[in-house]
Amino acid sequence: MARVLVIDDEEQVVKLIREVLEGAGHEIVEARNGREGMKLYEAKPTDLVITDLVMPEQEGLETITALRRQYPAVKIIAISGAQQKLDLDLLYVAEKLGALRTLEKPFDIHKMADLVKELLQNKP
Numbered sequence: 001m002a003r004v005l006v007i008d009d010e011e012q013v014v015k016l017i018r019e020v021l022e023g024a025g026h027e028i029v030e031a032r033n034g035r036e037g038m039k040l041y042e043a044k045p046t047d048l049v050i051t052d053l054v055m056p057e058q059e060g061l062e063t064i065t066a067l068r069r070q071y072p073a074v075k076i077i078a079i080s081g082a083q084q085k086l087d088l089d090l091l092y093v094a095e096k097l098g099a100l101r102t103l104e105k106p107f108d109i110h111k112m113a114d115l116v117k118e119l120l121q122n123k124p
Contacts, residue, residue, distance in 0.1 A: 001025040002047035002120050007037035007063060008079070009055045013105070017050060020109050021116060034058030038066055045071065048119055050112075051099075053080035053090045061090070061097060068098035075119045077112075081105030 004021055008014050009032050018028045029046060031037035035058040037051065049067060053060035060078060067074045078094035081104070091102035101115045 001027075003027045003029060003044075004116065005029045005031065005037060005041055005046040005049045006051075007031045007034060007049065007055070007060070008052040009033060010052065013052070013079075016109055017112065020113050024113060024117075026116070032056075034060060034063030034066075037063055041067065041071070041074075045074075048075045048077070048116060050077045050079060050116075053078055053094060061093060064094055064097045064099055074098075075100055077115055077119070078102045079105055079107065079112075 001024070004026050006014050006017050006028055014030055021028055029040055031040050033055045034051065041049065051060045051063055064076055064078065067076060076099045078091060078099035080090050091104060094102055100119060103112060103115070
C-alpha cells in the first residue's frame with residue numbers, strides 16, 4: 001500500500017504504530033530522531049511522515065520545517081506527549097509549521113490509523 005516514515009525516539013510508540021500500520025498493509029520506515037528521518041526521507045521519500053516533536057539531535061518542529069521547505073507536498077502527522085510538561089502548545093505550533101494532523105500522547109491507536117487512512121486517501 002503506502003510507505004510511512006515514523007520518527008520517534010520512544011521504541012514502544014514506534015512498535016505500536018508499526019504493528020497497526022503494517023497490519024493495514026503499509027510499509028514502515030523508522031528513525032529515532034529528525035536528522036535520521038530527514039536522511040531516510042531524502043534517500044527515498046515516503047507517502048506519509050509521522051513525527052514526534054521532542055527528540056534528541058533534531059526535534060520534530062525543526063524536522064517539519066525542513067520537510068515542508070524541501071518537499072512542500074509532504075503529508076505529516078505530528079505527535080507529542082510534552083504538552084503537559086511544557087507551557088507551550090507544541091502541537092499547535094506543529095500545525096502552523098505544516099503538520100496536517102496532530103495527536104497528543106498517549107493517543108488512541110485507532111485514531112492514528114484513521115488519520116493515516118484519511119491522509120493517504122487524499123493523494124495530491
